[in-house]
Amino acid sequence: MAPISIEELHTFHIIDREVFFRLVIKLARNPAQSLLVMALWLWLESIKYPNFVHKMVGLSDSMIDYIANEAVACLRCLNLEYNKTPDSGGLPLTTILMQKKISLQFFRQKRFTAITGIRYVLNNICARIFTDILQYVLGNPSTSYPSHYRPMIVPGFPHPLFGTFTIPILNFEELDLLDPRIWIKMHPYDGTTDDDKTMFLTFSKGFPVTEEEVRHIFTSLYGDCIKILNMGIGNMSEQVLFATMVVNNIETIDEILNGNHVAKFRLNGKHIWARKYERRDNI
Structure with a gap:
């Protein structure tokens, strides 16, 4: 199997990258918050809500903005001090897009499962596929993808729930196309420790x-x-x-x-x- 290139990696995640680009560039949303929103959506895809991000591509920017606000409400629900879970579910647009029932109460009841899964996706998927976009947004545009990333500081991290956001010191040219660290999305709890459990x-x-x-x-x-x-x-x-x-x-x-x-x-x-x-x- 030929070594992977950054272009192949970006092609595989082209939809995820488009939605993240629209969040942080076209909508000028906070980069750290947008990373967590994407990690939450990708985590949901990995459990029982497939193709959720793909469904956003045809939506207007304003609609994506509204759905992102609902995702932020989900993230807030993971705080034990946050008790606002309306009887209506609180996620009307997300529910319509998913075509499945989901509510803020779901995140209350799955709090630690969600935190662990989102943290894993954040550092094992988002940290690999959005870095060039982050470089641009944070004032370090680059037309080339370095073989080893230098440390990047994203304001908002370390996060009180999700910890640090770490760009892996990794040469993508050394990764095989079958390497699960790049392609797989279906095992969001591989990074759990005994402390987590x-x-x-x-x-x-x-x-x-x-x-x-x-x-x-x-x-x-x-x-x-x-x-x-x-x-x-x-x-x-x-x-x-x-x-x-x-x-x-x-x-x-x-x-x-x-x-x-x-x-x-x-x-x-x-x-x-x-x-x-x-x-x-x-x-």
């Missing part, structure tokens, strides 16, 4: 909970979902008050929380509270 569990003082009980309650509700369970430190005179649980799939965290910050479970008269684990490296 970890929950923090707390227990009521005076009501000791065993590891067997924790395993029972989650496996009975969500199947074989536990990868690692670490019960907190205790001794003969002190009960364990917390645990960390790594699940097998990021989707399980959204199933457990169902759009809430904390989920509460009861077993044998004992309460277990579960929330997403957040690493605090600076403590």
